Amino acid sequence: xxxxxxxxxxxxxxxxxxxxxxxxxxxxxxxxxFNSKNMAMRSSGVVAADSLWIIKDGLQGxxxxxxxxxxxxxxxxxxxxxxxxxxxxVDLSVSYSQIKPQNELTFKYPAFHGMxxxxxxxxxxxxxxxxxxxxxxxxxxxxxxAKKRGFNAVIVSQEAFGDMIVKTSIKEKSDIDILYSYTxxxxxxxxxxLIALPSFKGLENSxxxxxxxGSFISPLVSFSGLNKKIKGTKxxxxxxxRNVIKNGLQLKYQVQNLHGVSxxxxxxxxxxxxxxxxxxxxxxxxxxxxxxxxxxxKPAFAFLELRELINKDKPFNEIQSHAIExxxxxxxxxxxxxxxxx
Amino acid sequence: xxxxxxxxxxxxxxxxxxxxxFHAYEIIIQTDKNTALSxxxxxxxxxxxxxxxxxxxxxxxxxxNPADYDARGLTAGKIILASFSLKSKDSRRxxxxxxxxxxxxxxxxxxxxxxxxxxVKGKKIKAKALLRSVKKNE
Numbered sequence: 476x477x478x479x480x481x482x483x484x485x486x487x488x489x490x491x492x493x494x495x496x497x498x499x500x501x502x503x504x505x506x507x508x509f510n511s512k513n514m515a516m517r518s519s520g521v522v523a524a525d526s527l528w529i530i531k532d533g534l535q536g537x538x539x540x541x542x543x544x545x546x547x548x549x550x551x552x553x554x555x556x557x558x559x560x561x562x563x564x565v566d567l568s569v570s571y572s573q574i575k576p577q578n579e580l581t582f583k584y585p586a587f588h589g590m591x592x593x594x595x596x597x598x599x600x601x602x603x604x605x606x607x608x609x610x611x612x613x614x615x616x617x618x619x620x621a622k623k624r625g626f627n628a629v630i631v632s633q634e635a636f637g638d639m640i641v642k643t644s645i646k647e648k649s650d651i652d653i654l655y656s657y658t659x660x661x662x663x664x665x666x667x668x669l670i671a672l673p674s675f676k677g678l679e680n681s682x683x684x685x686x687x688x689g690s691f692i693s694p695l696v697s698f699s700g701l702n703k704k705i706k707g708t709k710x711x712x713x714x715x716x717r718n719v720i721k722n723g724l725q726l727k728y729q730v731q732n733l734h735g736v737s738x739x740x741x742x743x744x745x746x747x748x749x750x751x752x753x754x755x756x757x758x759x760x761x762x763x764x765x766x767x768x769x770x771x772x773k774p775a776f777a778f779l780e781l782r783e784l785i786n787k788d789k790p791f792n793e794i795q796s797h798a799i800e801x802x803x804x805x806x807x808x809x810x811x812x813x814x815x816x817x
Numbered sequence: 818x819x820x821x822x823x824x825x826x827x828x829x830x831x832x833x834x835x836x837x838x839f840h841a842y843e844i845i846i847q848t849d850k851n852t853a854l855s856x857x858x859x860x861x862x863x864x865x866x867x868x869x870x871x872x873x874x875x876x877x878x879x880x881x882n883p884a885d886y887d888a889r890g891l892t893a894g895k896i897i898l899a900s901f902s903l904k905s906k907d908s909r910r911x912x913x914x915x916x917x918x919x920x921x922x923x924x925x926x927x928x929x930x931x932x933x934x935x936x937v938k939g940k941k942i943k944a945k946a947l948l949r950s951v952k953k954n955e
Contacts, residue, residue, distance in 0.1 A: 601881075602874060602875070603874065603883050604872045604875075604883060604918075605872065605873040605874075605883035606872065607872060607886070607891055609869065609871075609891070617871060621839060621871075624839070811871055811872070812872045813871035813918055814874070815839035815841040815872070815920070816841045816918070816952060
């Protein structure tokens with residue numbers, strides 16, 4: 476049963492993110508779902524996945540800034556992936572050099588596994604902007620108006636299960652950096668964890684930097700890697716096999732000796748209506764799970780990162796929720812950025 | 818006749834003031850004495866029925882990265898902006914810490930209130946916040 480627990484947590488998270496809600500009986504209370512015998516939330520230990528893969532290939536989709544059908548050349552690309560159990564936080568920065576004034580360019584980025592955009596910034600030359608969340612209708616109206624009147628304008632959308640689409644209308648020749656952060660679920664294939672990243676169009680003749688960090692809660696371990704060079708940590712002494720493909724598009728980390736924490740644990744995710752967040756909890760069998768409310772079945776506007784074990788000296792382990800992020804992009808919202816200075 | 822002309826000009830001016838447009842304000846923090854400002858938080862109040870925030874822009878160094886904001890403030894008519902930098906070195910009395918971009922009536926000038934300002938040691942400092950209308954190349 477132990478080895479199924481991570482998968483079950485993933486399933487739970489997928490349910491929360493709305494990715495596969497069709498397979499869940501939404502009539503049940505969250506507590507009932509979590510405590511369901513079928514879901515087997517109790518376990519005598521936790522074993523994390525044996526290996527972690529980061530996959531970046533054409534099969535996962537393509538990203539890039541397009542002028543019509545043509546992808547513009549990327550000046551530099553930086554991807555910082557921080558994996559925490561089943562979640563991957565990705566900070567991505569892609570730079571373009573001397574973009575000519577355009578009526579409209581389109582930046583596309585494939586959405587993976589319930590991708591949840593947390594922040595979006597654009598640098599135009601030396602100036603740095605943060606986009607703001609806005610209702611779909613008014614955002615599109617304001618974007619069109621700004622574009623028509625010659626202001627620098629950006630609008631970001633993501634339909635349900637759709638790619639992230641960024642439309643930019645930049646009115647002056649300048650370097651452009653697109654920076655965004657998102658959280659996605661890792662998927663499971665056998666004993667592997669899979670983190671998908673897309674291929675970038677226009678990456679030829681440019682620098683590419685991939686930074687990799689991560690931690691597993693059970694047990695509390697961490698690893699880090701930079702580019703194709705792996706920085707040795709204590710944790711990596713246990714690496715059985717790692718496979719770095721020549722072009723750096725695929726990384727595989729095989730990890731051994733991951734052992735469970737303690738016996739009789741239970742995962743739960745509670746909705747804190749006061750703080751408007753989900754709170755992940757890992758408690759022992761004797762502890763009651765924090766209040767779960769029907770609210771948890773509402774569309775997931777929040778997500779979670781599991782960071783660390785706390786209360787180590789106490790009779791039970793509790794995983795502290797940290798950095799709860801708001802989901803900025805939904806089918807009814809847009810991220811808007813209008814540079815009002817002309 | 819002159820009075821009528823004056824009234825016409827005034828009413829036209831009022832109409833112009835009420836017309837929606839894109840405009841931006843610089844957020845400035847002025848301290849009582851020369852200080853290396855390291856952290857700040859302000860509250861900007863605007864008319865939520867007429868004005869929309871369209872972007873947050875960074876200010877001068879060390880606050881060139883766009884400030885954080887509370888997402889609820891985007892529709893609440895009152896938004897909190899805040900930022901900090903551990904790279905603050907230059908002591909001075911005025912800091913351009915951010916810009917706020919708006920779409921709404923130009924006559925609808927938002928109000929700003931300083932919540933807190935602190936130096937590199939995290940010590941609260943005496944300061945005030947103000948908004949300054951900004952145009953290209955300013």
